[in-house]
Amino acid sequence: MIRTLLYLLAGVVLGGIIHIIVILVLPLLAEETVWSRVSALGARDGIVVLPAVEAGAPNPLGLDPEIVYGICQVDLADGPAFMTGVMPDAFWSIAVHDRDGKIVYSTTNRDGIGRTLTLGIFNAAQTRLLAQQEIEIEEGLLIVEARTDPLFIVVRLAPAHQAMRQRYEAVLAGVKCGVRE
Template structure:
């Protein structure tokens, strides 16, 4: 092999190796990041209601600078409920009203379920996020004559978060949108026999 051939081979090998290193680094960023959405959402895990992420400006009160989601829509109030299914199933309860409300369930790899207030039964929307084992246990313990209004979701990951969004179509609806996000309840679901015993 000539010196020019060796030079071209070394250059091509170096470029391929550099490309692989860059691709590997980009793919590892989400796993190594400490400021990803899941990590930020977990700061509010102990709350029993949605942690406000983006509240709408109302009158003299400007929108606070806490927004860490991508550029927020100025007409949407956003809150987050973090969960760890090792503690038990996560119940997210919301009362529907005149404003459009949506819940999106996210895991480590992104959103895997979304529902709007159109799925509410008698003005209440109850979403329960469970592991496969918790879901199977809930089915085994369920009374077939007892009708549940829960929307049960099997999560692919034990840790994640639920994004609550409420749309204020008019500026006068902004306070109601902020209140609706704060009114969403996020609790660890305890089975009935545990409630009775404890």
């Protein structure tokens, strides 16, 4: 009886260990990741405005159909990245993501930034150069330090009405994003 319970307990523990290992290893084996999806959009060092999501159509990125999205992909190994532009007066947000899709930094216009977006993204070495004043930056630049070099930035604009969507897409297309060497 005790031997049977020990075998049962050992089986449950072994099954738990195997389950945890599979859960941790499976994402590493995935061929289609957030990074590969963003890379397929061709947003390297420039902003790409994503097309509107149609009701009932496939939505692999899980986007909100009411929001206008822009994505920019940068690699800080090439130098610091900057994003500049004048945003609409309505709600907007920006999020910097690492290669795995984890948010490194996020803000909205409700943080007192106003309409002008001036964002500089630096890795640790570039931040040290910035502190030593070896990198020229403009006044009022919002500084973000990232732990990894490959990043992507998502900008979201929320038009009050669908009739304004096209104008918001044009504003988003005018945003400058990329690495300055």
